[in-house]
Amino acid sequence: xxxxxxxxxxxxxxxxxxxxxxxxxxxxxxxxxxxxxxxxxxxxxxxxxxxxxxxxxxxxxxxxxxxxxxxxxxxxxxxxxxxxxxxxxxxxxxxxxxxxxxxxxxxxxxxxxxxxxxxxxxxxxxxxxxxxxxxxxxxxxxxxxxxxxxxxxxxxxxxxxxxxxxxxxxxxxxxxxxxxxxxxxxxxxxxxxxxxxxxxxxxxxxxxxxxxxxxxxxxxxxxxxxxxxxxxxxxxxxxxxxxxxxxxxxxxxxx
Numbered sequence: 001x002x003x004x005x006x007x008x009x010x011x012x013x014x015x016x017x018x019x020x021x022x023x024x025x026x027x028x029x030x031x032x033x034x035x036x037x038x039x040x041x042x043x044x045x046x047x048x049x050x051x052x053x054x055x056x057x058x059x060x061x062x063x064x065x066x067x068x069x070x071x072x073x074x075x076x077x078x079x080x081x082x083x084x085x086x087x088x089x090x091x092x093x094x095x096x097x098x099x100x101x102x103x104x105x106x107x108x109x110x111x112x113x114x115x116x117x118x119x120x121x122x123x124x125x126x127x128x129x130x131x132x133x134x135x136x137x138x139x140x141x142x143x144x145x146x147x148x149x150x151x152x153x154x155x156x157x158x159x160x161x162x163x164x165x166x167x168x169x170x171x172x173x174x175x176x177x178x179x180x181x182x183x184x185x186x187x188x189x190x191x192x193x194x195x196x197x198x199x200x201x202x203x204x205x206x207x208x209x210x211x212x213x214x215x216x217x218x219x220x221x222x223x224x225x226x227x228x229x230x231x232x233x234x235x236x237x238x239x240x241x242x243x244x245x246x247x248x249x250x251x252x253x254x255x
Contacts, residue, residue: 126206157170
C-alpha cells in the first residue's frame with residue numbers, strides 16, 4: 001500500500017493551489033511591475049512556501065532527523081554546484097543570477113537555492129517510482145530534465161537568471177541540460193543515501209513540484225513560450241493521472 005496517500009481533501013487543496021498559482025503566473029507574465037527587483041522578497045517568499053508541502057511529507061514519511069538530512073544534503077549540494085557553475089561555467093554553462101530572486105550567498109547564488117531545487121528532486125523521484133519502477137534513477141533524471149524544460153525558459157524570460165552566450169531553446173543553452181543530467185544523477189544518489197534507500201516512496205512528495213509547474217507553465221503560456229508551456233501541461237496531466245490512479249487503487253483495496 002502506498003504510504004501517505006493523497007486524501008480527497010488534500011487533492012482538492014492541491015488543485016486549488018495549482019489554480020491559484022496558474023492565475024499568479026498570468027500576473028507575473030503580463031504585469032512588469034510584479035517582478036521588480038525591489039520585490040525580490042516576494043519571489044523568495046514564494047520559494048519558501050512552495051518548499052513546505054514536500055518537505056512536510058518527507059518529515060511524515062522519514063521523521064524529522066532523516067528528513068532534515070535529506071533536505072540538508074540536497075540543499076547544500078544545490079548551493080555548491082550552482083556556485084561552482086557561476087564561477088567556472090561548469091556544468092550548466094556560464095550564467096548569472098539577476099536581482100529578482102533574493103540576496104546572494106557569497107555574491108554568487110540566491111539564498112533561496114537550497115529551497116528551490118530539492119522539491120524538484122523529490123517530485124521527480126516520486127513520479128519515477130511509479131512511471132519507471134524498473135529504472136528509477138534514469139527515470140528520475142529524465143523527469144528532472146523535463147521539469148527544467150519548463151522552468152528555465154520562463155525564468156530566463158523573467159530575468160531571474162541569464163546565460164552569457166544565450167541559447168537556442170528560448171535563451172537556454174544545450175550545456176544547461178547536460179548539467180541537469182549530471183546534477184540530477186548526483187541529487188538522486190544523495191537522496192538514496194540520505195533516506196537510507198527507503199521503499200514505498202509517497203506520491204505526495206510531488207505536491208510541491210505540482211504547484212511549481214502550475215506557476216511556471218502559466219508564465220510560459222502567457223509569454224508565448226509555447227513548447228515549455230505544452231511540456232508543463234503534459235507534466236501536470238501525468239501527475240494528475242498518477243494521483244487519480246492512486247485514488248482508484250485505494251478504493252479497490254478498501255472495497
